[in-house]
Each structure stands twice: as structure tokens, then as C-alpha cells.
Amino acid sequence: MTAFAFRPMAEADLSDVVRWLPAGFDLAAARDKYLPWIRGEHPNHLTLILADGHPCGFAWHYRVGDHREYSLATGEPDAIGIDVIVGDPGVGDHAALLRQYLRQVVLTAHPDATRVISSPAADDLSAVRMLTGAGFTPLRDITVFPGEPAETLCAFTVGDTND
Template sequence: MTGSDLGDVIGWHAAPHVAPWRPGEPDLAAARRKYLPWIRGEHPNHLSVVLADGRACGYAWHYRVGDHRDYALATGEPDAVGFDVVIGDATACGPDLAPAMLREYLRQVVLKAHPDARRLVSSPPTGEAETIRALTAAGFAPLRDITVFDGEPAETLLLLTIGG
């Protein structure tokens, strides 16, 4: 991802199927403040644009769970690699394509960046049923619900063990 992709990020956040899960997401100036440090490598999260048939349709990020203290405590998985995906263009990736897209992102990006990873985690909001179904279809097992920060919505922690 580059800074020129942030306009798309704002648009993807405004998509009707994304907006309920991303309330109060930033305008372009706030997106620059939040994401440019990630893009420049000044933050432990690593961003990528997600492509479907060569067309940008969303973005994803990955990180070592242990680099995020509160998340590591909530998950109990400090040695795992975490990732999140936002597909803003719903026409690019329907329910049948989402698991394959997730597997390819993990194979082509996450596992190349973290070749020693043995456990991958993701934790979408508990109400985000489509994402949970896609992760399960991609091989993840739901473990439990977690809350990272007091007052924030619960998330469903899902785990994929590599080579196991």
C-alpha cells in the first residue's frame, strides 16, 4: 500500500457492508495520520492492498501479536501472527471467493513475511458472521470470544495452526 491508496481506504470504509463495523473511521487527513506510519514502516502493522482479478477491492494488514500488548493479553497468543482484512468492494469477492482470497493473502504475503509463524489469528467482531464463515472455510477454528479493550465490542478469536 502507498499513501495514494488512502482515498480508496476511505471509500471502502464507507461501503454499506463495512461501515457498521468501522464506525467513526477517519477522513483522508485522519487516515494519513493513522496509516502513513504503517506504510513507512514506523508501526508494527504491515499494510497491503487486496486485489481481485487485478483490481483493488480492499486492504489487509498483518503483525506479530506480541507487538500489541493488549491484544496479546486478550488472545493469549503473543507468539502468533495476526491479520485483518477489509473488503470494501463486495462485488469483487463473494462468499465463495473469500476463503480462497484469504488463503492466498496468507500464503503470498503473511507467511512470506513471517516464515517462522506456526499460529495465525484473526478476531473479527462477533456479529461479523460473513467474515467468521470465510475464516472458518479457510481453515481457521473459532476459539472463544475476547474483548481487547473495556467498552469495545466482543471479537471472535479464530486460530489456524500451520503445519499441524
């Protein structure tokens, strides 16, 4: 069984992030996007994911109400939003990874949370499967910005378990 651990992301981790993101996203782009998050100048909170002690991906959490367009599209301004990118597909049970991230990071940072949401691309069936395996329920497709692809809004009600 894979042992997962989590720690705040540091600037030195951005070279791994570049490896896990689509081609064309270089270190300069990673610094531009993620350094404000790392420094606490942005409402998203970055976490490095470790599998058996090795970096394998990253995640972030945020109050949905801090992102106006997303809040309007989801109708969930009081929820906590999450996104997870697993860069190494061979790390084991992704649903278990997500359940641990929720318990150890998200709900610790937001102890008053009653709902957690995530909205992968509607055609990303593996992400939807990971979320449902961790106890999320797909609700409906949404579009955050006009002209962008649809996303499948998935919700987890705190107190529901799927361990």
C-alpha cells in the same frame, strides 16, 4: 475465477481505503492512521488487495506480541495477527482471497509462524464465515479493551490446509 494479487500499500492508495471504511473516515484520518504503517514506523504491515488487477480491499499483518493488550486478551503472543477489509463485496471467493493472502504475504513475511489469528467483531458472522472457510477455527469470544464489543478469536495452525 477471480485472480487475486497483493502489493504493499502506498500513500496514493489511501483514497481507496477511505471509500472502503465507514462514513466519517476521511483522507486526513486515513493519513493520520495509516501513513506510519506505510512508512514502516508501526509494527503493522499494510497490503493492498487487487482482484483481477483492480484494488478491492486491504489487509495487514503483525506479530501479536507487538500489541500488548491484544496479546493479553488472546493469550497468543507468538502468533501472527491479521485483519482483512474487502471493500468490494463482488470480488469473488473471500475465503480463497484469504488463503492466498496467508500463503503469498503473511507466511512469506513470517516463515517461522506456527499460528495465525484474527478476531472480527463477534456479531460479524460474514467475517467469521470467511475465516472458517479459509481454515481458521473459532475459539472463543474475547474483549481487548474494557467496554468494547466482544470479538470472536479465530486461529489457523500453519500446516493445516483448506484448499
